[in-house]
Amino acid sequence: MTIGDHLHELYGLPAFTFPGPDAKTELPEAGAVAWRITSDVYDADEEWEAAFARFCSAVDTTGVRALIVGAWQEAYDTDASSVIEALLAARDRLPALRSLFLGDIVMEECEISWINQTDVSGLLEGFPALEEFGVRGGSGLGFTAVSHKSLRKLEVETGGMPAEVVRGVAASELPALEHLDLWLGTPDYGGDSEAADLEPILSGTRLPSLRHLALRNSEMQDEVAAAVASAPVVARLEVLDLSMGVLSDEGAAALLAGQPLTHLKTLDLHHNYLSEPLKERIRDTLEPAGVVVDLDRDDADEDEDDDGTVYRYVAVGE
Structure with a gap:
């Protein structure tokens, strides 16, 4: 078995992929979906952090309840440190966030054991109201008590x-x-x-x-x-x-x-x-x-x- 499908829902909310910079997609209400922010693992035109910055500008983040972190650039060679830093920097703008999944990356993007992670416990410390937390990928993964x-x-x-x-x-x-x-x-x-x-x-x-x-x-x-x-x-x-x-x-x-x-x-x-x-x-x-x-x-x-x-x-x- 391999992981071939992205998450379809999180926190009981349907997953919605935040569109690229040139898309004309109508956005749903902030709290109605689990927002998936993603980039491309290979030859990314937009890095994950830039996509997240656009998301924070386009969406009323005070209403966001669930976030799905998809692929970041070169996940096979680059860990999630800058992704975590961006999330923590925005924590005051995400007061309603209750569910977070880090690494919704499927086989075609990067095999699970090739996903580079880092110590993720800072996300729990930074978001004390989180009710659900998930992470995928074991390479370099850390979890401090x-x-x-x-x-x-x-x-x-x-x-x-x-x-x-x-x-x-x-x-x-x-x-x-x-x-x-x-x-x-x-x-x-x-x-x-x-x-x-x-x-x-x-x-x-x-x-x-x-x-x-x-x-x-x-x-x-x-x-x-x-x-x-x-x-x-x-x-x-x-x-x-x-x-x-x-x-x-x-x-x-x-x-x-x-x-x-x-x-x-x-x-x-x-x-x-x-x-x-x-x-x-x-x-x-x-x-x-x-x-x-x-x-x-x-x-x-x-x-x-x-x-x-x-x-x-x-x-x-x-």
Whole structure:
């Protein structure tokens, strides 16, 4: 699986791409859409910062509720520092901003693991009223532990998440957070965390409001599943998502052998490497209790060398 489509909505609002300098498009009301500001990765006629400056001049930014940062020039070689600086410089002009996604960049523009990021925690510090924050791209990504009282949803999408980012998120004080989604990825693209790094998240101490936990797209999905099996945070969850990784019978069996999961509304394990007997055990255990279980294999595939070595793949890597 690759990321081929831009975001269609954010904060419950339809995405609208702010037009180029020569377009005659009629603009919607400031608070009616999620505004996507974008440039071209290759041979940009207008840099992202210039497009954002035009946006701030053309739109009543005091009414803007959601912003989508699309591609910036040479994202494969240039990090998002100047984009973040421009956003922070305009924060007083964006008092209603509640949702921000940094890096809505699709495969044709730049593969996820080639997107250059930087430490993004300054955006949370600069926008204390944000309720949703998302970021895509793991190369150079940083996340320093923060304290944020308003954030309800945090998504970090990578093909390989640095351990420092996992630890930064885990050490953050996020009392209002209801939805956490981490794409842990693979060591091939910088994903060097271990299941132990997730312990502060799984304890739930700093996340008293958490209801939706996604720890997915991981090469260590079995270890994550085993850790989740006894995690205190699970008792308060409505949705548990361990999808998109290389989950095998070993991890799924550990999950079933742990605490009951019958209180969940949804258990998402799609893109997996489970045997049919194990899938049946999961269905027989959870579906009678009303849990919606997603066990679709999707495009999960494996290769085998001549020596019998089997290679399994996360859903989103490069």
